[in-house]
Amino acid sequence: MKFAFLACETTLPDMPMRRVDAFEFDLQFGGLRNALETRGHTLVALDWKNEIEAFKPFDAVVVGTPWNYQDFQSQFLDTLKAIEGLGVRLYNTAELIHWNINKSYLKDLAKLGAKTVPTRWVEKPTKHDVRAVFEEYDTSHIVLKRQVGAGSFGQKLFQRDETLPEGVLLDRPAMIQPFLPAIQTEGEYSFIFIDGAFSHALLKQPKSGDYRIQSSYGGTEKIVSPTQADIDVAQKNLSLIPYGMPLYARVDLLRGYEGELLLMELEMIEPYLYIKEGPHVSELYAEALIKRADS
Ligand SMILES: Nc1ncnc2c1ncn2[C@@H]1O[C@H](COP(=O)(O)OP(=O)(O)O)[C@@H](O)[C@H]1O
Ligand SMILES: [Mg+2]
Known part of the structure; x- marks a missing residue:
């Protein structure tokens, strides 16, 4: 089968305005391409701003690193719908991504029983x-x-x-x-899931004196082995999604005052999957993608 990976002008190789963190594209795209090629399939990276016909030849398109979409939100959502309109499968689906773009999805999940950061x-x-x-x-x-x-x-x-x-x-x-103090005493967890199956988890910590875990503010991350109870909390959040199981998801959790893990964010648009820390994620991803595209 032929697959496409949506990227953008700031993450594709050889682009003049390439972002400094575009190595994440190299790892995520490269890992998935290798895993698909090993299984007899192909993967090409395409700018999401291509003419819509460019997506027609593919069996499925995955949302990879279209990191400039924030500046073109409605155009991006329209493009995703148009890809599906071609009869081409898209993962995650346009419907799921549309819901995930506004953090008000946390309100919906809380109503469905998720324990979220109080908001x-x-x-x-x-x-x-x-x-x-x-x-x-x-x-x-x-x-x-x-x-x-x-x-x-x-x-x-x-x-x-x-x-x-x-x-x-x-x-x-x-x-x-x-403000939840656990962000500074423990950190924020990211659990990576492929098709509902746990792949690996990271602990992200801010630099001393800050509370934001992003690397652009000096934050760092490391691979951790969470307890089954913590994995179950992350998985429960996924199971509550009202639009079906995402192909890929990153569940961000932080401990609340009672030590319980609270949902901070459930990223299902274009999460970086921490390939270096969990290289097997590319195999899981390829297998789940093939299975879905084949059905
Ligand atoms: N309620 C909170 N308590 C402590 N830290 C927070 C809280 N909300 C956000 N932060 C910090 O700010 C970062 C960004 O917030 P987040 O809600 O994840 O938005 P995004 O990652 O989309 O910018 C978090 O990763 C965390 O470091
Ligand atoms: Mg976040």
Whole structure:
């Protein structure tokens, strides 16, 4: 079978504006291509902004590293729908990705029984909303972040005794959460799943003095062996997804005040799968993809 891997001008090889972290494309695309080729199939990387006809020859398309989609969100979602409109299978599905693009999916999952980081959802956040969260939780800080966002971009941290600014604190729909100290004492976990099966887990820690685990803020990650109980928590979150099991997913969890693992994020659009830390993930991915495309 012929498969395509969606990428973009900042992650494809030999591009002048290639991102410094595009080595993640090399690992993820290279790993999957090798695993597919070993099994007699092909994989090519394509810019998601290609003419829609470019996707027609494929048995299935996977969303790989289209990391510039944040700036072209509706065009990106339209393209995914158009690929499916060609009769070509897409993983994850356009429906799932559409739901996953706004962190309000966490609200849906919480209603379905997921234990998520406590969140107040506000369209136009002001100091009154921030105060309300301080009143509700015994927390030294609160985090204000975008409902649609990534890489901690636009995120703000407020202290309890701080004089809060007047007016709207964020120019787009927001979420307000108590700051969970476990981020600094333990870190945030990422569990990687392929077709519902656990592959491997990472622990991500911020650099001393920060609370954001992203490498762009000095955060680091290491492979860990989670307990079965923790794997079960991650898996339970996946099983609650109302649009079927994703082909690939990264479940981000953080411990709450009682030591329970809370869902911070469930990334099913274009997660990096930490190939270096769990090289077998490419084999799992290839096998699950072939099975789905073959059915
Ligand atoms: N409630 C919170 N308590 C502690 N740290 C947080 C909290 N919310 C976010 N963070 C920190 O900020 C980072 C980014 O937040 P997250 O919700 O994962 O958004 P994204 O990764 O999409 O930017 C987290 O990985 C974590 O380091
Ligand atoms: Mg995150």
